[in-house]
Amino acid sequence: MTTNWTGVRARLAALRPYSGRVFGSGRHRFTLADPLTESQLAEAEHQLGITLPAGYRTFLAEVGAGGAGPYYGLFPLADSPDGWGWPGQYDGPGDLAAEFLSEAERARLDAEFTAREPREEDFPDPDAHLAAFRPWNEEWEVLRRRMTAGSVQIGEQGCGYSSWLVVSGPHRGSVWDDSFAADGLMSQLAPDFRTWYLGWLARAEVDSRGRR
Known part of the structure; x- marks a missing residue:
């Protein structure tokens, strides 16, 4: 699977004049946090005790540490006095090294x-x-x-729902959503982060400008 993200930052920048036309974009406004360096990524992985899935890891390095993304955007991976994590999460990670069920x-x-x-x-x-x-x-x-367990909440969908990236086990790299707020469980949204993110970006381009 290719993990090259060439052109994504430019595509997002082109959508900024249309912020608000796509669900959630009024919050993130198609802006991104700065990408992370290799040393920052290595430090984060060391502290978190995992190796981030390739698609998500290269996104952090080539596109941005968080910001514009599906629904209300991506929680940024950032350093803080408490160490590396995803500020803004309302459901912090559990045991990331445990196998995702x-x-x-x-x-x-x-x-x-x-x-x-x-x-x-x-x-x-x-x-x-x-x-x-x-x-x-x-x-x-x-x-x-x-x-x-074995996944990290990477984005908020609204109304108590959120998106999760699996970081451990056979489903590693896939993206899921939860239905806990409606007494449901979890279901897979995409087989990998790249498919999930680029699918959203393509739809955002159509929805914001009517381009087909």
Whole structure:
């Protein structure tokens, strides 16, 4: 798979006069953070304990560390007093080195969790039901973190939805979205970051200027 990003910065710059015509572009305005150097990327990978997928890594080096992208844009990979990470994430990374779960395993875990939900009719009064429901409900946060392990939230879609890049396991490099806000799970958006990003850019060019 080629990871050359020649021309992408120029294509984005050409879209800036049309900011607001594409969903989310009113926020990122088709602008980018500066690209990262090889030494910065190596330092980030060392701290994060992973090797970034090739398509995303070359994007960071050749195009920009974040900014313009699908939906409300890409969270930037940046250094801070706390180390390298993605400022702006509302759902920070869990165990990035853990293998990203298969869809079947994720569905199995969700089914097991749902089957254990305390039912009001099984308790003598509402207070007893609530006392059992609260700890069960708190388990969801732990399970959700397990479901996103091996991936990093790279962008916000709005209404509580987000985009994730898989960094570990057989699905490494693919891009997924989550439906946790609607009691759903995760589904694959694209087999790799390049396909996902360039597909969005092509659609943005059509939507912003009507070019076909």
